[in-house]
Every structure is written in structure tokens, then in C-alpha cells.
Amino acid sequence: MQIFRRFLAALALSSMVVLPAVSEAAAKPRVALVMKSLANEFFQTMQDGAKAHQKANAAQYDLIAIGIKDEIDTSGQIRLVEQMLAQRVDAIVIAPADSSALVPVLQSAIAKGVIVVNIDNRLDAKALAAKGISIPFVGPDNRAGAKLAGDHLAKQLAAGSKVGIIEGVPTTVNAQQRTLGFRDAMQAAGMKVASVQSGEWELQKGNTVASAMMREHPDLAALLCGNDTMALGAVAAIRSAGKTGKVKVVGYDNIPAVKPLLTDGRMSATVDQFAGKQAAFGIEVALKALAAKTPQASLPVVTNTEVALVTR
Numbered sequence: 001m002q003i004f005r006r007f008l009a010a011l012a013l014s015s016m017v018v019l020p021a022v023s024e025a026a027a028k029p030r031v032a033l034v035m036k037s038l039a040n041e042f043f044q045t046m047q048d049g050a051k052a053h054q055k056a057n058a059a060q061y062d063l064i065a066i067g068i069k070d071e072i073d074t075s076g077q078i079r080l081v082e083q084m085l086a087q088r089v090d091a092i093v094i095a096p097a098d099s100s101a102l103v104p105v106l107q108s109a110i111a112k113g114v115i116v117v118n119i120d121n122r123l124d125a126k127a128l129a130a131k132g133i134s135i136p137f138v139g140p141d142n143r144a145g146a147k148l149a150g151d152h153l154a155k156q157l158a159a160g161s162k163v164g165i166i167e168g169v170p171t172t173v174n175a176q177q178r179t180l181g182f183r184d185a186m187q188a189a190g191m192k193v194a195s196v197q198s199g200e201w202e203l204q205k206g207n208t209v210a211s212a213m214m215r216e217h218p219d220l221a222a223l224l225c226g227n228d229t230m231a232l233g234a235v236a237a238i239r240s241a242g243k244t245g246k247v248k249v250v251g252y253d254n255i256p257a258v259k260p261l262l263t264d265g266r267m268s269a270t271v272d273q274f275a276g277k278q279a280a281f282g283i284e285v286a287l288k289a290l291a292a293k294t295p296q297a298s299l300p301v302v303t304n305t306e307v308a309l310v311t312r
Contacts, residue, residue, distance in 0.1 A: 029090040029290050030062045031283055034080050036097050036120075038067035040201070040229055041255035042275050046095070046120075049276020053283060061287060064089065071201035072169055074098045081105045085112060091286035093279065095120035099173040100127040107131045110296050115289045117299075119282040120275075121174040136299040138282040142177035143184070145271040145307035146224075149250040150185025152269045152309055153222055156248060161221035162194040164213040166234060168201045168226040175201075175226050178252055182224040194220060199230040206230030210237035214247065222248040228255045228270055235266050254310045262312045272308045281305055 033050050035043045047065045054063040064084065068076040074097045082105060084092055092109055096102040096118065103123060106116050110133055118137045128135060157163070165182050168175030179196060186193050194217045199206035206225060210233060214220055223238075225231035231251030238247045244266065251258060254272035261267040281303060289299055 028060070028062055029287065030064065030087075031091045031093060031286055032084040032087075032089040033063060033065040033279055033283070034077065034084065034092060034094040035065070035067035036077070036095050037070045037073070037201075039070065040227075041257055042227070042229075042253045043067055043095070045255070046275040046279045050279035050283060052276070053280040061283075063283075068097060071097065074101045078102060078105050081109065085109055085114065089114060090290055091115040091117065091283075093117045093119055093282040093286055096123060096172075097121075098169070098171050099124040100171065103127040103131055103133075106135060107133050110135075115286050115296060115299075117282045117286045119278050121172045122177075124173060134297050134299070134301065136285060136301055136303065138285055138303040138305065139174075139278055140273040140305050140307045142174045142273075142307075143181040145273060146178040146181025146226075146252060147185045148181075148307065148309040149252065149269045149271050150182045150224060151189070152311060153224065153248060153250050154185055154189035154191060156268060157189070157191060157221050159190045160192060162192050162217055162219055163222040163224060164194055164210075164217065164220055165196040166199040166206055166209050166213075166223055166225045166230050167196060168198065168230070170198050178226045186224075199225070199233065201227050201229060203229050203233040206233030207237045208233075210234035211241065214238070214241050214243065220247055222250070222268075225249065225251045227251060228253040228258045231267060231270070232257060232261075235261055238266075262310065265312065269309060269311045272310050274306055274308075278305055 077097045109116050116135050118135045119139050122137045167179045195213050197209045199209045223234045228251035231249050234249050249267045251270040254270045
């Protein structure tokens with residue numbers, strides 16, 4: 001009987017050692033990174049940066065990284081957020097496909113006590129105000145970044161040259177801001193913006209829009225593209241039209257695929273907004289809020305991240 005009692009005592013002691021470890025594991029927060037299209041190299045880089053950050057901080061949090069099928073799949077991204085809420089994540093870091101349409105589901109997340117942080121494409125201020133919520137933005141000044149590329153391009157053009165702007169999805173704030181930055185640069189340099197059309201962030205659409213612009217304006221001297229994916233489509237359209245070297249191109253994002261085009265001059269410039277760092281910064285804002293139990297409404301409104309001009 002005494003041996004049996006000793007066995008029970010040892011078993012109880014063993015249980016006391018194991019239970020806290022289980023409790024700590026259960027307490028580790030789960031952060032969902034909800035991106036736009038993972039077919040875009042920019043968001044692949046963002047995902048890689050987030051995974052590297054989590055690996056370096058594995059004891060602090062778990063990461064779920066997901067994205068939609070293409071840049072305009074807004075309803076798909078809303079469903080992803082709903083899935084993350086069903087899985088009871090502690091925080092959502094999101095690069096929204098639409099600056100207004102995602103606000104209602106993010107309001108639902110906040111109401112459930114989930115910390116929400118906005119990266120890459122800024123949510124619409126009026127849409128947030130209408131729902132009575134505040135969501136911090138961690139990301140670049142897109143207007144300033146686009147102006148860097150536009151200013152560099154303008155130095156290669158004759159005053160009064162015609163240019164076209166291929167913008168992203170027009171309901172997104174980052175597309176709007178990049179178009180404004182391109183316009184700022186062209187106006188300051190005395191260029192004429194002959195056309196502004198949406199390429200919806202996609203390569204094929206960018207190609208189609210670029211081809212149409214060059215047909216409508218045969219004397220077009222340059223195309224300013226809201227992201228590198230559309231710039232790739234524009235470069236292909238220029239080649240098909242037999243105008244390589246005659247129509248200059250700038251992009252935005254500095255994805256790996258444009259490096260050869262910058263080297264051989266098919267693209268004049270792009271803008272690096274450091275996708276991997278953006279994701280990490282957004283995650284860190286969420287983790288600090290969770291650790292300090294900071295309410296959503298008290299989070300910092302804006303955290304600006306770096307942009308840099310990239311040329312050959």
C-alpha cells in the first residue's frame with residue numbers, strides 16, 4: 001500500500017510539471033496575415049517575410065498566412081477573414097483588396113475582441129468613420145513613392161511629352177495615391193497625362209490597357225504603372241507594338257521579375273516598399289497590443305514604412 005501511495009504522489013508531481021507547459025502553449029497568440037493575390041510576387045515576398053519573422057519569434061506567436069486568388073477577389077478575402085474569425089485568431093493583419101468593402105467584416109472582428117492591423121493598402125477613412133472604428137495603418141506613403149519614380153522618369157523625357165498611367169484597382173487607396181504621385185511628378189515636369197486607365201493590378205489587363213493606350217496615342221512617350229505586374233504587361237505590349245526603347249516604363253514594388261528589365265533598360269525604374277518588412281511591422285504592432293492588452297481604439301493611427309527608388 002505504501003508503494004502505491006508513493007506512485008500516486010509521483011504521478012501527481014508529474015502532472016504539476018506538465019500542466020503549466022500546456023497552459024503556456026494554449027496562451028500563445030495566433031496571428032492571421034490576410035493578403036491579396038499570392039500569384040503576385042510582391043505578396044509572396046510579404047508572406048516569406050512574415051514566416052521568417054514568426055520563425056525568429058516562434059515562442060511568441062503562431063502565424064496563419066493566407067491570400068486570395070487574384071487582386072480583385074474582394075468577396076473571397078471577406079470569406080478568408082470570416083474563416084479566421086471562426087478559427088478564433090487573436091489578431092488579423094490585412095492587406096485589403098478593397099479599401100471600403102472589407103471594413104464591415106473587420107468591424108465584426110473588432111467587436112469579437114480581435115486586434116486588427118492594416119498594411120499595404122490603406123482602408124478608407126470615411127468608411128472607418130461610418131462604422132465608428134479605428135484601424136492602424138502600417139505601410140508606405142504611396143504618393144511619395146510614386147512621385148520618386150515619376151521624377152526619375154521625367155528627367156528622361158522632353159518637356160510636354162505625352163504619358164499614360166496604368167493604375168491599380170481604383171477603389172483601393174494605394175492605387176489612388178500612386179496615381180496622384182505620378183500626376184504630381186508629371187505636372188511638375190510639364191508632361192501631359194494623356195490617359196489614366198485601370199489595369200486591376202494584373203499582368204494581362206496591364207498588357208491590354210497598354211496596347212490600347214498606344215493605339216489611341218501613337219506618340220505616347222512613357223507608361224507609369226501602379227505595380228510591377230502591370231508594368232510587365234506593359235513591357236510586353238511595347239515589344240509587340242515594335243516600340244521597345246521608344247516608350248519608357250516605370251513600375252512599383254520591385255518584385256524579382258523586373259530586375260532583368262531594369263538592367264537592360266526595358267524599365268526605367270520601380271519603387272521598393274519592402275514587402276517583407278511591412279508584414280513584420282504590422283505583426284509587431286498586433287503583438288504589442290495583445291501583450292499590453294491595448295484596446296483597438298488606442299492603437300497608433302499610422303506607422304510609416306520605407307520606400308526607395310530602384311533603377312538599373
